[in-house]
Amino acid sequence: MGILNFIKSQFIEVIEWVDDSEDTMVYRFPVQGKEIKMGAKLTVRESQTAVFINEGKAADVFGPGLYTLSTENLPVLTKLRSWPYGCNSPFKAEVYFFNAKQFTDQKWGTENPIMLRDAEFGMLRLRAYGIYSFKVSDPLNYMKQVSGTSGLAETQGITGQLKRLIVSGLTDLLGELRIPALDLAANYDEISEKAQQKLADKFSEFGLTLVSFYVENISLPQEVEAMLDKRTAVNMFGNVQQYAQFQAADSIKDAAKNPGGLAGAGVGLGAGAAMGSVFTQAFAQPQQQGSVCPHCGAQTPAGSKFCPVCGKQAQPxxxxxxxxxxxxxxxxxxxxxxxxxxxxxxxxxxxxxxxxxxxxxxxxxxxxxx
Incomplete structure (x- = not known):
C-alpha cells in the first residue's frame, strides 16, 4: 500500500450506525484517531440523532436524513475551524449517535418494603413492582449528565439510578394519596398516572422522557394477608361459631388422611379425649348464660324466675x-x-x-x- 492509499484510508467518507442491539443508547463514531473528510456523507436513520463534537464542544446536531458534510451543512463547526487547506481538508471530530427510540419493558420494584400508615391496619409494610419505558429526548443534556465521552452506553448504565428514583417518588406519592390498603388494587391506573406526572421532571434532568409508567402489583405483608383470609372465611360462614365448626371438621378430615387415622397423627388416648372435648365444644350450640340465686347462691338457668334449689324468687x-x-x-x-x-x-x-x-x-x- 502506497503512502497516498494509506492517507486516503484514514479519511472517513461514510458515517452511519446500524443498531443491532436492543439496549444501546449512545454509540461513538469513528474509531479514535481517524479523520473525517470534508464532503463525507452522514446518514442518520429514524429514531437516531447525531451530535458532532469538536475539540470538546458540541458543534452541530443532526436529525434523521442524509447529509453532506460541507461548510453549508456545518455552520457552527465552520466557525470553530479556519479550514486553511480547502474544502477537501480532513478534520478530526467525534460523532455520537443517540438512540431516540423507546426503551420498553424496563422493570422497577421495591427492594425493601415501603412503610406506610393505614387507617384500618395501622403501620404496614408494602411491596410494589411494575414496568416503565423511556427515551432520550435531549442528547446534549444526557451526554453532559450521564454518558460523557463513553464510546458505548447501554440502558443498564442508567436504569439502576432510575429505579431508585422511581421507588423514592412512588413512596412519597402513596403517602400523599392516603389510599386505604384494601383499595389500592382498585386505583392502580390512577396511581400510575400520577406517578408518571410526578417523575417526569426528575427524568428530564437527565435528558430523558418518561414515556409510560405502570404499577402491576402492590402487595400486603403475609401476616396481613393471612388475617384478611380468616376474616373473609368468617364473613362467608356468618359468625365465629360456624367458622370454628368448619375448622374442627376440616382438622378431622386432615387427621384421617394420616396413616392409622387419628392415632397415626400422634394422638394418644388422653390427647384424643382432650381433642374430642375440643370438638364437642366447637360443635355445641352456644348456651345462654344463667344467673346466681341471691338467696342460696345456686346456679339458675337463664330466664328462670324462681331458684330450682331453694324455690325463692331468683331476682326479687x-x-x-x-x-x-x-x-x-x-x-x-x-x-x-x-x-x-x-x-x-x-x-x-x-x-x-x-x-x-x-x-x-x-x-x-x-x-x-x-
Whole structure:
C-alpha cells in the first residue's frame, strides 16, 4: 500500500450506525484517531440523532436524513475551524449517535418494603413492582449528565439510578394519596398516572422522557394477608361459631388422611379425649348464660324466675331506681341500669317529708322530686 492509499484510508467518507442491539443508547463514531473528510456523507436513520463534537464542544446536531458534510451543512463547526487547506481538508471530530427510540419493558420494584400508615391496619409494610419505558429526548443534556465521552452506553448504565428514583417518588406519592390498603388494587391506573406526572421532571434532568409508567402489583405483608383470609372465611360462614365448626371438621378430615387415622397423627388416648372435648365444644350450640340465686347462691338457668334449689324468687325486686326508675333487687346499693347509688331513705327537699322509692312528686307538698 502506497503512502497516498494509506492517507486516503484514514479519511472517513461514510458515517452511519446500524443498531443491532436492543439496549444501546449512545454509540461513538469513528474509531479514535481517524479523520473525517470534508464532503463525507452522514446518514442518520429514524429514531437516531447525531451530535458532532469538536475539540470538546458540541458543534452541530443532526436529525434523521442524509447529509453532506460541507461548510453549508456545518455552520457552527465552520466557525470553530479556519479550514486553511480547502474544502477537501480532513478534520478530526467525534460523532455520537443517540438512540431516540423507546426503551420498553424496563422493570422497577421495591427492594425493601415501603412503610406506610393505614387507617384500618395501622403501620404496614408494602411491596410494589411494575414496568416503565423511556427515551432520550435531549442528547446534549444526557451526554453532559450521564454518558460523557463513553464510546458505548447501554440502558443498564442508567436504569439502576432510575429505579431508585422511581421507588423514592412512588413512596412519597402513596403517602400523599392516603389510599386505604384494601383499595389500592382498585386505583392502580390512577396511581400510575400520577406517578408518571410526578417523575417526569426528575427524568428530564437527565435528558430523558418518561414515556409510560405502570404499577402491576402492590402487595400486603403475609401476616396481613393471612388475617384478611380468616376474616373473609368468617364473613362467608356468618359468625365465629360456624367458622370454628368448619375448622374442627376440616382438622378431622386432615387427621384421617394420616396413616392409622387419628392415632397415626400422634394422638394418644388422653390427647384424643382432650381433642374430642375440643370438638364437642366447637360443635355445641352456644348456651345462654344463667344467673346466681341471691338467696342460696345456686346456679339458675337463664330466664328462670324462681331458684330450682331453694324455690325463692331468683331476682326479687325491691323497688325502682331513684334516678331512672328501673326495677332493682332488694337491698341493692346501685342501679344495674344507670349505676346511680340507691339511698336507704329519701326526703323531699322542699318540706322534708319521707318519699317512697321511685316517687316523682312529694305526697305532702306536691313538689317535683329531682
Amino acid at each position: 325486686t325491691g323497688g325502682k331506681c331513684v334516678k331512672c326508675g328501673a326495677a332493682i333487687a332488694a337491698k341493692a346499693k346501685f342501679c344495674p341500669e344507670c349505676g346511680a347509688p340507691q339511698a336507704a331513705e329519701i326526703f323531699c327537699k322542699n318540706c322534708g317529708a319521707k318519699l317512697e322509692s321511685g316517687a316523682k312528686f312529694c305526697p305532702a307538698c306536691g313538689n317535683k322530686v329531682e
